[in-house]
Amino acid sequence: MTEPRDVPYRYEPDATAAGLAAEYGHLEPGVETGTEVTVAGRLMLRRGQGKLVFGQLADSSGRIQLFAPANVTPRFDEFGKLSLGDWIGVRGEVMTTRKGELSIKVLDWTLLAPTRRPFPDKWHGLSDADTRYRQRYVDLWVTDEARRTFQLRSRLVSLTRRWLEDRGFLEVETPIFHPVLGGAHAKPFVTHHNALDIDLYLRIAPELYLKRLVVGGFEKVFEIGRVFRNEGLSPRHNPEFTMLELYEAYADWHDVMALTEQLVSFLAEELTGSTTVSYQGRDIDFSLPWRRATLAELIEEQIGVRVGLDTPVDELRSLCDEHDVPWEDHYGAGKLLLELYEKTAEGEQWHPVFATEYPAEVSPLARDHRELPGMTERFEIIVAGRELGNAFSELNDPDVQRERFEDQVRQGEAGDDEAMSVDEDYLRALDYGLPPTGGLGIGIDRLVMLLADVATIRDVVLFPTLRPEQDGH
RNA sequence: GCGCCUCUAGCUCAACGGCAGAGCAAUGGACUCUUAAUCCACAGGUUGGGGGUUCGAAUCCCCCGGGGCGCACCA
Numbered sequence: 001m002t003e004p005r006d007v008p009y010r011y012e013p014d015a016t017a018a019g020l021a022a023e024y025g026h027l028e029p030g031v032e033t034g035t036e037v038t039v040a041g042r043l044m045l046r047r048g049q050g051k052l053v054f055g056q057l058a059d060s061s062g063r064i065q066l067f068a069p070a071n072v073t074p075r076f077d078e079f080g081k082l083s084l085g086d087w088i089g090v091r092g093e094v095m096t097t098r099k100g101e102l103s104i105k106v107l108d109w110t111l112l113a114p115t116r117r118p119f120p121d122k123w124h125g126l127s128d129a130d131t132r133y134r135q136r137y138v139d140l141w142v143t144d145e146a147r148r149t150f151q152l153r154s155r156l157v158s159l160t161r162r163w164l165e166d167r168g169f170l171e172v173e174t175p176i177f178h179p180v181l182g183g184a185h186a187k188p189f190v191t192h193h194n195a196l197d198i199d200l201y202l203r204i205a206p207e208l209y210l211k212r213l214v215v216g217g218f219e220k221v222f223e224i225g226r227v228f229r230n231e232g233l234s235p236r237h238n239p240e241f242t243m244l245e246l247y248e249a250y251a252d253w254h255d256v257m258a259l260t261e262q263l264v265s266f267l268a269e270e271l272t273g274s275t276t277v278s279y280q281g282r283d284i285d286f287s288l289p290w291r292r293a294t295l296a297e298l299i300e301e302q303i304g305v306r307v308g309l310d311t312p313v314d315e316l317r318s319l320c321d322e323h324d325v326p327w328e329d330h331y332g333a334g335k336l337l338l339e340l341y342e343k344t345a346e347g348e349q350w351h352p353v354f355a356t357e358y359p360a361e362v363s364p365l366a367r368d369h370r371e372l373p374g375m376t377e378r379f380e381i382i383v384a385g386r387e388l389g390n391a392f393s394e395l396n397d398p399d400v401q402r403e404r405f406e407d408q409v410r411q412g413e414a415g416d417d418e419a420m421s422v423d424e425d426y427l428r429a430l431d432y433g434l435p436p437t438g439g440l441g442i443g444i445d446r447l448v449m450l451l452a453d454v455a456t457i458r459d460v461v462l463f464p465t466l467r468p469e470q471d472g473h
Numbered sequence: 474g475c476g477c478c479u480c481u482a483g484c485u486c487a488a489c490g491g492c493a494g495a496g497c498a499a500u501g502g503a504c505u506c507u508u509a510a511u512c513c514a515c516a517g518g519u520u521g522g523g524g525g526u527u528c529g530a531a532u533c534c535c536c537c538g539g540g541g542c543g544c545a546c547c548a
Contacts, residue, residue, distance in 0.1 A: 030506095047511090050504035069505060084498070098506050117483070121497050123509045124485040130540045131484090142484090185548065231547045232474085342548085380548070387548050418547090443548085456541095467539070 007112055011089045013040040018061030020094065021102060029100035032093060039064065039104060040089040040112060042141060043082050045122055053080045057090060057104075058141065066090060067103040074108060084122065085115035085141075133464050146459070149452040152271055153460055156448055157224060159270055160244060163263055169220040169246060174209035176202060176226070182420040183207035183365070186229040189239075202228035205441065207365065208426045210247050211394060214437050215429045222246035224444065235456040236386060239465050242444040251438035252393045253377040257354050260381060260389065260440055261290045264352070264447070271451050279384055279453050285351050292379075294357040295337060298345040307340065309333050309359060309374045316340065330414040334359025334374065347385040354379045358392075364404040364420060366392035381442070383450060389442035396434035398427050 015037035024033065041059035043066075053076070055066035070076040082088065089112050092104040120126045125142040132139040132146070139146050161171060179198065181188055183205030190199050206223050213221050227243045248255065265275045268286040275287040300306050303323060307316060316336040320327045325343040327336055337359055346355070358378040360368060366376035378392035395401050405422040412419035448460040458464040 045509080047507050047509095048504075049507060049510080052505035052507080054507045054510085056508085065508080067506080071505090097508095099508080101506085101508070103506095118498050119484080121484040121509090123497065127485070128480090128540080130480090133540090187547085229547075232545075234547080235542080237547060346548095390548055441548085469539075 007114075008110060011040055011110065011112055012038065013059075013089065014038045016061040017041070017057065017059050017064040020064055020104075021062065024094050024096075024102055027096045027100075027102065029096050030098050032095045032105070035094045036091060036107065037094055037104065038089065038091045041087065042115075043084060043086050043088055044119075044141070046080070046082065046084060048080055051076075054103075055082075055106075057088070060147075065097075065101050065103040066092070066106050067095065067097060068106040068109075073106040079106065079109060082111070083115055083118075085117075085119040087112040087115075129458070130466075133458055133466055134469065136462055149448070149454060149459060150462060152452050153444075153448045156267055156271060156451065157242075157444065159267055160224065160263065160444075163266060164220075164222050164246065167220070169222045169248075170218050172210070172213060172218070172221050172223055173225065174203075174206045174213075174223060176228075178203045180421055180423045180425075182423050182426070184227075184229075185362075185418045185420075187231055187418050189228050189230050204229050205243065206245050207439065207441070208423055210245055211434060211437065211439070212426065212429045214247050214249050215432055215434050219249035219435075220247070233465060235458070236446065238445065238457050238461050241457070241461070244442045244444055245440065247394070247437055247439045249435045249437050252436060253356075253379060253391060253438055256391045256393075256438035256440050257290075257292070257379060259438075260354075260391065260442070261286075261288055261352070264381075264388075264442075267447070268451060277451060277453070279450055280455060282350065284384060284450065290352040290354055292354045292356055295341045295345075295355055296357065298349070298353075298355055299337070299341050302344045302348060303340075307337060309337065311337075328415070330411070332359075332361045334361030338362045346382055346387070349382040349385055352381060352383045352388075355382050360404070361407075363392065364408050365395055365401075367395040367397075368400070386446060387443075388446050388450070389440060391438070391440040394434065394437040394439050396430060396437065398430035401430055402427055 016039065020037065039057060039059065041057045043055050044058045044063065045056035047054040051070035053068040055068065056063050057066050068076065068079055073079055089110040090104055090106050091108040092106045095103055095105050097103055120138065120142050126132050126139055132143065177200040179200060181201050181204065186204040188201040188204050190201055192199055205227055206225060210221055210223060222245065224242065224244050226240050228240050230239065231237060265286045265288055268275050268277050277284045277286060296306065296308050303319065305319060307319065311333065313333055313336065316333055317327055320336060320340055323344050325339050327339060356379040357369065357372065357375045358366065360374055360376050363376040363378045366378040369375035369377050376392060380387050381389040395404065405420060408420040409422060445457050445460050449457060452460060454460060
């Protein structure tokens with residue numbers, strides 16, 4: 001047998017399984033093309049026929065059959081003893097078998113890396129979720145769906161970048177380490193910088209830095225990056241996840257709504273072939289335009305009562321009680337409205353809807369609604385009962401922003417451990433002037449879940465957060 | 474953090490108070506057109522860990538650990 005030390009340092013495949021299928025898939029049975037190609041990958045199946053061995057080689061594009069007759073394939077006995085899972089390189093002739101299966105007649109082969117551990121059952125694959133997440137390197141080989149999902153994720157991010165760049169957006173990278181907490185409502189991870197001897201937060205959102213860049217003259221910016229929120233795990237929450245945020249100067253929330261529905265329906269069409277996407281057995285219609293509805297309308301649809309900021313707090317509280325929505329004494333009408341909406345209406349939405357008109361009390365970074373006092377020009381994108389994104393006309397008045405920050409601090413003192421603090425440098429940036437700006441944040445993981453039709457975020461994150469393995473596991 | 478469910482051979486699963494089993498993978502052999510190849514042979518285990526009840530525990534009880542789902546939390 002070939003020893004690991006004998007394997008080459010490099011190999012040069014010139015074809016892939018999918019490429020060969022595309023080029024030669026039409027061949028009749030029993031054809032020998034005379035064309036030689038070199039492929040590489042893992043041996044995933046093997047069927048011995050005495051002096052003839054069939055194999056199936058998998059590479060990142062797919063699988064192709066290997067056809068190895070004893071009188072053609074060198075070191076035939078060794079070839080027949082390869083382990084399922086071994087990496088090999090194969091040079092051979094493109095051909096079809098008598099039954100018509102596209103194959104490579106093995107004229108030469110090289111062991112590229114042996115596997116020391118047996119691969120999971122060739123038919124049943126891996127079903128244990130724990131093993132699939134911990135040993136993703138195995139899962140990706142044996143679970144076609146997993147591989148497809150992550151390839152789709154990659155294309156989604158790539159398409160998004162190109163789509164935004166084509167519209168003049170500039171991709172930027174802003175700090176992961178934040179000295180001041182802000183940009184979202186979430187508990188942070190805290191870390192420490194030794195040389196500076198300061199605690200830093202892992203960012204919960206890039207928002208405040210991106211808006212600084214608009215102040216700096218980058219009129220259209222976006223960032224696709226990881227954010228970190230110190231909260232529980234669930235099928236829809238991973239503590240680190242990927243957010244797309246973008247900001248466009250001179251735009252308002254209506255512009256952002258249009259951009260959002262165009263981008264997402266474009267991605268749906270590109271990645272699934274249609275703007276109608278099947279999700280968990282039910283269709284989601286991403287075709288334009290998406291529904292727009294205010295929080296108050298969505299609440300009314302569920303509970304049959306028209307509520308608003310002018311509804312007395314006592315009345316809102318009893319409505320909350322009536323619908324098993326917990327509330328606290330320091331909640332104002334705005335927060336009560338939001339809670340009522342989230343607990344009664346959000347989960348009921350299926351097709352994309354822009355939920356609009358959020359109270360200022362719960363929207364510290366959004367600009368006041370131009371007509372409705374106490375409301376902001378903010379909307380969330382709800383699909384399949386979940387929040388997919390959040391957007392608004394950006395608050396650009398430094399004085400109002402300071403008041404909102406200070407209100408956040410008060411909410412923090414009242415017991416909200418996810419409230420923001422006052423970001424003085426951000427206020428200074430606003431002093432220099434943030435033009436009218438529209439901003440958007442979209443959870444990339446959740447979007448991938450929808451378009452790849454998977455139920456848990458762990459199936460769209462390559463290495464989801466898990467407890468570390470321990471003895472006895 | 475709480476509740477429910479779950480953990481058996483490398484993988485997928487049986488056995489559910491009475492000798493821990495099968496298929497695939499592995500190992501040895503037969504086979505020149507297979508498609509989860511087939512056939513013969515052989516091997517494989519502190520049943521997640523620890524404790525208890527019992528004549529007897531994978532099975533019942535308790536503690537611990539991993540995972541899943543729900544709640545809480547969470548834009």
